Amino acid sequence: MTIVDVNTPGGRYPIHIAAGRLDKIAESIPADATSIVVVTNPVVAGLYGERVERSLAATGKRVLRVELPDGEQYKTWETLNLIFDALLGNRCDRRCVLVALGGGVIGDVTGFAAAVYMRGVRFVQVPTTLLAQVDSSVGGKTAVNHPLGKNMVGAFHQPIAVEVDTDVLKTLPAREISAGLAEVIKYGAILDTEFFAWCERNAPALRALDPEAVTYAIARSCEIKADVVSQDERETTGLRALLNLGHTFGHAIESGLGYGAWLHGEAVGCGMVQAAELSADVAGLPLADAQRIRALVEAIGCPTVAPDLGADRWLDLMQVDKKTEGGELRFVLMPSLGAAKMRTAPEDAVRAVIARTVRIEDSTALPAVVTEVA
Amino acid sequence: MTIVDVNTPGGRYPIHIAAGRLDKIAESIPADATSIVVVTNPVVAGLYGERVERSLAATGKRVLRVELPDGEQYKTWETLNLIFDALLGNRCDRRCVLVALGGGVIGDVTGFAAAVYMRGVRFVQVPTTLLAQVDSSVGGKTAVNHPLGKNMVGAFHQPIAVEVDTDVLKTLPAREISAGLAEVIKYGAILDTEFFAWCERNAPALRALDPEAVTYAIARSCEIKADVVSQDERETTGLRALLNLGHTFGHAIESGLGYGAWLHGEAVGCGMVQAAELSADVAGLPLADAQRIRALVEAIGCPTVAPDLGADRWLDLMQVDKKTEGGELRFVLMPSLGAAKMRTAPEDAVRAVIARTVRIEDSTALPAVVTEVA
Numbered sequence: 039m040t041i042v043d044v045n046t047p048g049g050r051y052p053i054h055i056a057a058g059r060l061d062k063i064a065e066s067i068p069a070d071a072t073s074i075v076v077v078t079n080p081v082v083a084g085l086y087g088e089r090v091e092r093s094l095a096a097t098g099k100r101v102l103r104v105e106l107p108d109g110e111q112y113k114t115w116e117t118l119n120l121i122f123d124a125l126l127g128n129r130c131d132r133r134c135v136l137v138a139l140g141g142g143v144i145g146d147v148t149g150f151a152a153a154v155y156m157r158g159v160r161f162v163q164v165p166t167t168l169l170a171q172v173d174s175s176v177g178g179k180t181a182v183n184h185p186l187g188k189n190m191v192g193a194f195h196q197p198i199a200v201e202v203d204t205d206v207l208k209t210l211p212a213r214e215i216s217a218g219l220a221e222v223i224k225y226g227a228i229l230d231t232e233f234f235a236w237c238e239r240n241a242p243a244l245r246a247l248d249p250e251a252v253t254y255a256i257a258r259s260c261e262i263k264a265d266v267v268s269q270d271e272r273e274t275t276g277l278r279a280l281l282n283l284g285h286t287f288g289h290a291i292e293s294g295l296g297y298g299a300w301l302h303g304e305a306v307g308c309g310m311v312q313a314a315e316l317s318a319d320v321a322g323l324p325l326a327d328a329q330r331i332r333a334l335v336e337a338i339g340c341p342t343v344a345p346d347l348g349a350d351r352w353l354d355l356m357q358v359d360k361k362t363e364g365g366e367l368r369f370v371l372m373p374s375l376g377a378a379k380m381r382t383a384p385e386d387a388v389r390a391v392i393a394r395t396v397r398i399e400d401s402t403a404l405p406a407v408v409t410e411v412a
Numbered sequence: 413m414t415i416v417d418v419n420t421p422g423g424r425y426p427i428h429i430a431a432g433r434l435d436k437i438a439e440s441i442p443a444d445a446t447s448i449v450v451v452t453n454p455v456v457a458g459l460y461g462e463r464v465e466r467s468l469a470a471t472g473k474r475v476l477r478v479e480l481p482d483g484e485q486y487k488t489w490e491t492l493n494l495i496f497d498a499l500l501g502n503r504c505d506r507r508c509v510l511v512a513l514g515g516g517v518i519g520d521v522t523g524f525a526a527a528v529y530m531r532g533v534r535f536v537q538v539p540t541t542l543l544a545q546v547d548s549s550v551g552g553k554t555a556v557n558h559p560l561g562k563n564m565v566g567a568f569h570q571p572i573a574v575e576v577d578t579d580v581l582k583t584l585p586a587r588e589i590s591a592g593l594a595e596v597i598k599y600g601a602i603l604d605t606e607f608f609a610w611c612e613r614n615a616p617a618l619r620a621l622d623p624e625a626v627t628y629a630i631a632r633s634c635e636i637k638a639d640v641v642s643q644d645e646r647e648t649t650g651l652r653a654l655l656n657l658g659h660t661f662g663h664a665i666e667s668g669l670g671y672g673a674w675l676h677g678e679a680v681g682c683g684m685v686q687a688a689e690l691s692a693d694v695a696g697l698p699l700a701d702a703q704r705i706r707a708l709v710e711a712i713g714c715p716t717v718a719p720d721l722g723a724d725r726w727l728d729l730m731q732v733d734k735k736t737e738g739g740e741l742r743f744v745l746m747p748s749l750g751a752a753k754m755r756t757a758p759e760d761a762v763r764a765v766i767a768r769t770v771r772i773e774d775s776t777a778l779p780a781v782v783t784e785v786a
Contacts, residue, residue: 115489115493122558122564123560126560126561126564127560129731150528153567154524154567155565156564156566157553157566157568157646158567158568158646179531181531186501187500190496190529190530191496193527193528193531194531194532272531272532
């Protein structure tokens with residue numbers, strides 16, 4: 039088993055990564071827990087619910103299940119309230135432990151419920167999508183959406199443990215694997231050129247779920263994220279904000295098309311391509327590196343042509359995003375590959391990138407420069 | 413001006429106490445604030461809204477107002493959403509500052525909104541009731557109610573400053589002054605017999621809003637609370653939990669009658685009388701001291717006879733309360749006056765106290781022993 043340690047002011051906890059962890063989750067339940075509440079959705083419950091609950095029942099504690107409707111459109115306060123209703127209806131006290139069994143939506147909603155139920159109870163993340171395994175389940179960001187913006191209402195609340203079972207990836211559709219890989223390569227693009235180059239070499243193995251490649255990719259992603267979160271839990275120094283590479287464009291795609299039309303990772307993948315273009319235009323990123331990013335996003339199976347939302351709507355959607363400060367439009371850009379920085383960009387440069395990335399249907403015909411980096 | 417410092421892991425901030433502070437709130441707005449959002453209700457807005465906003469406008473920053481419906485029954489997620497709608501509709505970013513102008517409900521809801529809007533923004537407490545000045549505006553407890561329990565969904569989120577204007581008390585009905593004084597004498601009963609005795613001597617002056625007495629009572633209450641909160645922000649060591657003296661019974665009264673029938677302070681006052689009775693029965697509190705508590709609650713103008721909810725309903729309402737842990741019924745009791753402790757009590761002792769405190773209409777005829785303590 040690979041163990042990655044996360045150490046923040048808000049809590050220290052392990053990420054356990056191995057095949058078969060679903061049967062071992064009880065190891066992460068503290069002895070003083072009064073009850074265990076598995077929060078999941080009907081699809082994941084059908085696949086893993088009984089197995090996880092059998093493992094948890096071995097603690098001798100009361101185990102409850104709350105099933106939430108499946109999908110980003112249910113990442114709302116109303117859904118959150120289903121958890122509160124169940125917790126209060128079953129008289130769960132401050133020492134109950136929630137177990138988030140599912141993808142990013144389940145993790146975000148369950149984590150936020152844990153953050154605010156009785157002003158805070160403990161929870162364990164059990165991510166069942168690749169995207170959640172390498173991103174949302176680590177670092178304590180929890181939230182629900184608001185009609186006017188994604189993740190606008192939330193909290194920083196660290197889990198007490200993250201349990202990553204690599205076996206669960208086998209049941210995921212290929213599209214979800216690709217979406218998860220977008221976040222994996224993001225870590226390389228932001229902070230680690232060597233890992234980026236490793237991803238270039240291993241893109242086919244990752245898409246084919248080669249066990250060794252997948253385990254390494256998850257562990258390295260979690261390491262990088264844990265390192266960032268350990269240094270900047272609450273996104274105050276600017277370091278953690280770098281993890282939002284591709285997210286300003288990506289959120290506009292998700293919000294403009296309606297949450298759920300594109301997977302979050304797909305939007306981030308395409309957003310990274312757009313951020314790379316903008317980086318080349320205004321931040322000095324060599325064009326060859328922008329092309330490497332486009333090529334790798336394509337190689338992992340994510341879209342690289344953005345939807346045509348209309349230029350004004352694009353701008354509008356990016357400005358309401360929480361990366362805005364004081365009315366100024368800010369982006370995570372890459373002055374060079376593997377060294378992302380927060381930068382502001384003039385509106386016309388942003389408009390030019392949007393025009394170019396939504397227009398060129400032939401963008402995929404660009405030479406896919408997949409060079410190996412020494 | 414009296415300044416009381418609060419220093420918790422979640423933040424350090426001053427409580428400014430003086431007549432006329434409403435005109436000086438701008439002093440508590442940080443230079444980097446991008447906009448200021450005054451959250452209040454129509455009654456308080458009518459009294460102080462323009463005055464406060466004029467003071468805040470002197471910062472040169474954008475000042476917005478959000479009016480929430482007035483009353484405990486609106487301490488809900490729906491009301492919270494009115495704040496989020498306004499913040500997002502006006503594109504308020506992470507550096508906006510909320511100003512909670514009102515009583516405990518406004519403070520709790522605004523504080524919780526600040527805790528979770530974009531995962532946390534800053535806020536200033538400007539309490540306009542005595543109860544909020546001496547209790548809820550200090551210490552960072554924020555929450556909304558759930559149909560199954562009071563304050564069940566919330567967060568610990570410290571304000572960046574508390575501005576207490578003693579002049580505002582003049583516009584309060586006598587009943588609200590009495591309710592606020594219940595929390596004042598609570599501090600003495602829990603932790604400071606000398607202050608309790610001072611309250612006994614000064615009960616008439618406090619009810620008459622004698623400026624010197626009121627200022628001292630607020631400052632001493634804030635000092636005691638600040639001291640407790642500084643040592644135990646998140647109610648983990650048991651110290652902060654002592655501030656809940658009278659609250660287990662009190663919450664049952666509020667919840668059983670429907671929030672708003674009794675003022676929170678009235679319920680706490682009556683709850684303290686019941687906790688004193690229980691303390692005399694099971695924790696060794698001398699009967700004379702239980703009588704001093706009853707007499708002082710009466711002297712400040714709060715009810716000392718509890719509503720007859722039916723014994724089973726009483727028990728039921730107390731058990732769903734968040735002071736319950738692992739199914740055990742726990743109370744803040746007073747083995748001696750000024751030295752409260754967390755204790756468990758057998759159910760039949762609790763039933764006996766309920767029967768006695770709801771039944772005896774002649775309880776107010778008990779000798780009002782107001783002895784001076786040396």
